[in-house]
Amino acid sequence: MVKVMIFIDGSWLYANQHILSKRFGDNYRLDYGKLPQVLGEIIAENLGGMPVDVVRTCLFGSNAINYDIDDEQLVQNRRDFYDLLREEYHYEVEVFHVNYRGKRLKRSDRDPEDDFHPQEKCVDIALSTAMLYYAAIPNAYDIAVAVIGDRDFIPTLQHVRKIGKRVAVAGIKESCASEYADYKDPKRLKDFDIIWLGDLLDKLELKISKRRLECQSPLHIGSRFVYTDEFIRKGRRYYCHECKEKYRVQRLEQRDFIQPPMAEYSFEPDSPTSYGEIKKLLVRRLEDGSENKYGFIRNERGDYYFHSMDLMDDVDFEFLREGDPVMFDVAIQPNPGSRDKPNGKGVNVKLMDRREQPVPASPPLQSSAPVSSSQPFSPQSYQL
Ligand SMILES: [Zn+2]
Numbered sequence: 001m002v003k004v005m006i007f008i009d010g011s012w013l014y015a016n017q018h019i020l021s022k023r024f025g026d027n028y029r030l031d032y033g034k035l036p037q038v039l040g041e042i043i044a045e046n047l048g049g050m051p052v053d054v055v056r057t058c059l060f061g062s063n064a065i066n067y068d069i070d071d072e073q074l075v076q077n078r079r080d081f082y083d084l085l086r087e088e089y090h091y092e093v094e095v096f097h098v099n100y101r102g103k104r105l106k107r108s109d110r111d112p113e114d115d116f117h118p119q120e121k122c123v124d125i126a127l128s129t130a131m132l133y134y135a136a137i138p139n140a141y142d143i144a145v146a147v148i149g150d151r152d153f154i155p156t157l158q159h160v161r162k163i164g165k166r167v168a169v170a171g172i173k174e175s176c177a178s179e180y181a182d183y184k185d186p187k188r189l190k191d192f193d194i195i196w197l198g199d200l201l202d203k204l205e206l207k208i209s210k211r212r213l214e215c216q217s218p219l220h221i222g223s224r225f226v227y228t229d230e231f232i233r234k235g236r237r238y239y240c241h242e243c244k245e246k247y248r249v250q251r252l253e254q255r256d257f258i259q260p261p262m263a264e265y266s267f268e269p270d271s272p273t274s275y276g277e278i279k280k281l282l283v284r285r286l287e288d289g290s291e292n293k294y295g296f297i298r299n300e301r302g303d304y305y306f307h308s309m310d311l312m313d314d315v316d317f318e319f320l321r322e323g324d325p326v327m328f329d330v331a332i333q334p335n336p337g338s339r340d341k342p343n344g345k346g347v348n349v350k351l352m353d354r355r356e357q358p359v360p361a362s363p364p365l366q367s368s369a370p371v372s373s374s375q376p377f378s379p380q381s382y383q384l
Contacts, residue, residue, distance in 0.1 A: 001045075001052070001053050001141070002051070002143060003054055003139070003141045003142045004039070004040055004142070004143065004144075004145060005056050005057075005058070005131075005134055005140065005143075006035075006039055006054060006056070006057040006092075006147060007058050007060075007127050007131050007146050007147065008058065008127075008147040008148075009060060009062070009124070009127055009148045009153075010062075010082070010093070010095075011060075011120060011123050012039055012143075012149045012175070012224075013059075014061060014078065014081065016172050017258050018147065018284040018376045019028060019174050019175065020198060020201060021165055022063075023198060023200070023201060024201055028194060028201070028205065029205065029206035029231070030204050032084070032085055032089055033088060033089040033203060033207035033357060034146075035204060036089075037054065037249075038203045039168075039170060039195065040052045040053075040239045041053040042168075043143055043192070046192050049341060052143075054132075055141060057089075057090075057092065057337060058091070058092045058093075058094070058127075058130055058142075059094070060079075060093075060094050060096075060127045060130075061082060061086055061093065061094075061096070061123065062096045062098075062120050062123050063078050063095055064097075064100045064105055064120075065073060065097045065102040065329055065331070066100050066102055066103070066272065066277045067103070068102060068104045068109075069104045069331075070109075070159050073104075075105070080272055081219050083094055083313060084233065085351070086256040087233065087234060087276070087313075088233060093124055096120070096121055096122040096123055096126070097117070097121075098119065098121070100118055101116065103116055105118075118329045124134045124150065124152045124153065125131070127146075127153070127156075128153060128362075131160055132156060132159060132160060135159075135163045136163065139188070140164065142165065142258070143166040143167070143168060144160055144165055144166070144167050145170055146167065146168070146169050146170070147170045147171070148170075149172060149175045149177060149258060150177060151177035151179060154179060154187060157169070158187065161188065161189070161191070166191040167189065167190045167203060168190060168192040169190050169192075169194050169195065170194070170195040171194055171195070171196065171197065172186070172196070172198060173196055180194055181194055195321055197233075206231065208229045208230070208231060209229060210225055210228060210229045212225050212226070212233070213225070213238040215238060215239055215243055216238060217240070217243035219243045219247065220240065220243050220291060221242075226240050228240075234375055237255070239291060244260070251309070252263075271326070272330050273324070273329055273330075274299060274301070274304075274329070274330050275325065275328075275352075276297040276298050276299030277297065277298060277326065278296075278297060278320055278321065278322050278324045278326060279296045279297060279298040280295055280296045280316075281293075281320055281321075282294055282295060292307075293307070295317075295320070295326060296343065297326055297346050297349070301334055301336075302333075302334025302335065302338075303334055303340060303342065303344070304328065304330070304338040304342045304345060304346035305343045305345050305346070306328065306343070306345070306346040309351075310328075310346060310348065310349050311349050312348055312350045315349065315350060316326075319351070324352075325353075326350060326351055326352060327349075327350045327352050328346035328349040328350065329346070329347050329348040330344060330346060332344045332345035333343075
């Protein structure tokens with residue numbers, strides 16, 4: 001049995017997947033669950049039908065931190081993409097932060113005078129390191145399949161081959177360094193013809209037949225049963241399109257008064273992950289019966305607002321208790337000196353085991369705004 005390991009440059013693939021989908025029209029959905037298996041089959045064909053075992057699929061990607069709040073959906077989409085690969089298909093996913101310093105993600109949305117360039121860190125090196133690391137571990141893999149497009153990986157592929165492992169490259173024609181595509185292969189990068197993902201779209205299409213699902217939203221009106229071919233994640237509830245749209249609009253309306261203008265806050269460029277403890281948990285019942293759940297985290301720098309949507313997937317808002325130690329990413333730094341907007345914003349909030357807490361619980365802050373649950377929520381009582 002030949003062991004295959006797959007190494008994917010996730011940032012590149014995410015940025016270029018639209019090229020693949022475009023060929024089949026807007027409704028094409030790529031099934032990332034099938035990708036390792038299909039690549040394994042191609043390697044097997046190349047080996048004359050020898051049995052192949054895809055032992056691991058590793059993806060390296062990045063996502064924005066300290067971004068303009070108008071891009072929250074884009075960042076969430078990418079977070080969902082990585083979660084999907086991890087949870088549904090057991091990819092090994094490593095994600096690195098790109099600091100946007102409060103700016104918009106797309107260049108076209110930024111001030112044309114602004115010469116800011118987001119710096120993606122570690123992704124290429126992490127992929128290269130993993131590929132070489134496993135190459136050096138006896139029996140970890142026989143063949144590495146690199147799903148890449150950037151020229152930067154050339155030395156890595158050469159060294160993996162020097163260790164005696166075989167290398168295959170899978171790419172996208174429209175976004176591929178010429179060295180990988182060159183059949184003469186003067187740089188000695190690969191042991192197989194390049195695999196074009198565009199040629200595999202038939203095999204990689206996500207196919208789900210329609211079935212009857214029940215919408216679980218409290219906002220739903222009328223019959224809850226919907227015939228749909230939508231993809232539903234493991235263990236997730238189904239919400240119909242109308243309810244999702246209602247929820248999105250509702251969130252936008254709430255956001256307008258809970259989000260402070262970004263420009264008034266300073267950003268912490270190098271230490272986005274922070275620790276603190278849950279100071280207050282609040283639930284506000286909305287007119288339509290749904291609930292807005294949010295809270296505050298406190299540490300030595302001040303208080304951070306978070307919404308239940310900012311919790312990591314494995315954290316249930318109902319499970320949180322005041323005083324719980326948490327780890328979170330700082331989207332906005334608190335400013336305890338400010339009278340009207342003292343609170344920061346925390347995202348990716350993760351509950352920690354008390355033993356994991358690296359710093360002692362912070363002393364209460366004199367200067368921070370009082371947070372109280374005795375009054376009903378209003379924008380006036382919580383100046384964020
Ligand atoms: Zn619904």
